Amino acid sequence: MRSGPVDTSDASTAVPWRQRLHVRLAVWVALCLGAISVVLLLWYEHTLGRERDAHLQWQGIGLAKYIAQRQTAPFIDAQGNAHPTQLANSAMYISMIHPSLEAYLIDRQGRILQHTLGEEKPRLVQVDLSSVAPLLLDNVPPLPVFGDDPRNPGAPNLVSIAPLPDATNVQGYLYLILNGQQARQQQQRSATQRHQQSVWPVLALVLGFATVLIVSVQTRVTRRLRIMAQELSQFRQPESGPNPPHGRARDEIDVVSQAAETLRERVSQQFTRLEDAERLRRELVSNVSHDLHTPLTSIQGYIETLLLRGSELPAEAREQYLRTCLQHCRSLGRRVAELFELSKLESGQTVLQAEPFCLAELINDLLQNYTIAAQSRGVTLHLADNADRQAQVLADIGLIERVLQNLIDNALRHTPSGGRVELMVSAAGSAVHVQVRDNGHGIPSADLPHIFERYWTKPAPDVDAASAQSTGLGLAIARRILELHGSRIEVRSAPQSGTEFHFGLPAALHA
Numbered sequence: 001m002r003s004g005p006v007d008t009s010d011a012s013t014a015v016p017w018r019q020r021l022h023v024r025l026a027v028w029v030a031l032c033l034g035a036i037s038v039v040l041l042l043w044y045e046h047t048l049g050r051e052r053d054a055h056l057q058w059q060g061i062g063l064a065k066y067i068a069q070r071q072t073a074p075f076i077d078a079q080g081n082a083h084p085t086q087l088a089n090s091a092m093y094i095s096m097i098h099p100s101l102e103a104y105l106i107d108r109q110g111r112i113l114q115h116t117l118g119e120e121k122p123r124l125v126q127v128d129l130s131s132v133a134p135l136l137l138d139n140v141p142p143l144p145v146f147g148d149d150p151r152n153p154g155a156p157n158l159v160s161i162a163p164l165p166d167a168t169n170v171q172g173y174l175y176l177i178l179n180g181q182q183a184r185q186q187q188q189r190s191a192t193q194r195h196q197q198s199v200w201p202v203l204a205l206v207l208g209f210a211t212v213l214i215v216s217v218q219t220r221v222t223r224r225l226r227i228m229a230q231e232l233s234q235f236r237q238p239e240s241g242p243n244p245p246h247g248r249a250r251d252e253i254d255v256v257s258q259a260a261e262t263l264r265e266r267v268s269q270q271f272t273r274l275e276d277a278e279r280l281r282r283e284l285v286s287n288v289s290h291d292l293h294t295p296l297t298s299i300q301g302y303i304e305t306l307l308l309r310g311s312e313l314p315a316e317a318r319e320q321y322l323r324t325c326l327q328h329c330r331s332l333g334r335r336v337a338e339l340f341e342l343s344k345l346e347s348g349q350t351v352l353q354a355e356p357f358c359l360a361e362l363i364n365d366l367l368q369n370y371t372i373a374a375q376s377r378g379v380t381l382h383l384a385d386n387a388d389r390q391a392q393v394l395a396d397i398g399l400i401e402r403v404l405q406n407l408i409d410n411a412l413r414h415t416p417s418g419g420r421v422e423l424m425v426s427a428a429g430s431a432v433h434v435q436v437r438d439n440g441h442g443i444p445s446a447d448l449p450h451i452f453e454r455y456w457t458k459p460a461p462d463v464d465a466a467s468a469q470s471t472g473l474g475l476a477i478a479r480r481i482l483e484l485h486g487s488r489i490e491v492r493s494a495p496q497s498g499t500e501f502h503f504g505l506p507a508a509l510h511a
Contacts (some may be wrong), residue, residue, distance in 0.1 A: 100183035122150030378417030
């Protein structure tokens, strides 16, 4: 819900004003209106022309018969002979009736015998009588009826036709073009002048007014869409990376579509996180139950024994029971601490505090802490003589220390008395590599894929139970920490040939 007014002056900076929805709609509607107006105007001109032609032909449909009946001598006699000068003599009389009339004498097949064009000759030598046959009937057909224009082939014209010498003895026809060349030229000039002075200016004015009105209406109608596009575009981008869903927005609909896609991705990410959190919660409960059940049962059994038979047990036995309970309590505390540490790493709550430090110095400090434990097991623990003691890395010193602790603990537990555990540091380009090697019992190839799984433990057969105790989380924690650093831990091992763990860290750049 909005707490205040939203500025709609710019719905999205990614959409230029020319591509905004209301502008594009207005342009398209204006173009459609213009096209419709032109089509309607052309249709109106065509309809008006048909009505004008029908009226003109209705007025002159009997002219051919009228002219033929008022001649002192027939144009064609009863024997089919055309008078050589009668049509020429009547040319002035015909032009007095209407200047645009053009007269032709044609035979029964439509061939042109004489004409009133003067020195100009018609371009046709024969006209098609079938198209004007309805004009020869007693009933007036639907007008206009067009016939061939000998002066303009391919351009039918209005005609009037009468049989000669009469309707009972047809030897030829008087063929009049009602809308001659002079009349057509005058009509074209009048139409051009009319369009220039009235039709097109009025049409442009109407279209301009309609465009302004449409822009105003559509701007108001699409205002809510622009507001929604602006509000949706303000959502944060998904955290999976800077990858836009569909590139540049073309209009507000694209903005809404992209924002909806971004929102969908964010909701999907949130659901995924909720599912992961629920899965981690269930795993945490299951792991806590798994880790606490056995030591708590053992502690409960020893304490119940002490309470029930404490006075009957010798002092040495009571002390042994208490030491066993203490050992289980310490193991239980270690299990719980590592379990919560791994859960915190996998839930994404751990934030790296990367800083440059000398890796060899950190290893030397750790080796001093493990000196007594290594001596008690009869194992030699040292940093290789050829190790790079000046190499610096850019990493979280506390988390890398935890990785080294887990790897050293694992190596000491699986190296028998008289064995050796060696750490190696070497720089190669932009990375610093670390190896933790021992010459212990090694790991069978079938077990190598499982050693980084939580709770997976398989102590060597000749290692005592006390020294082989493990929560099965150390290597899983080490792998997760290195994954947070963008690194990967690798292992090479074979039975009775020792084991080597290897990983790399980014080298610190020297100023």
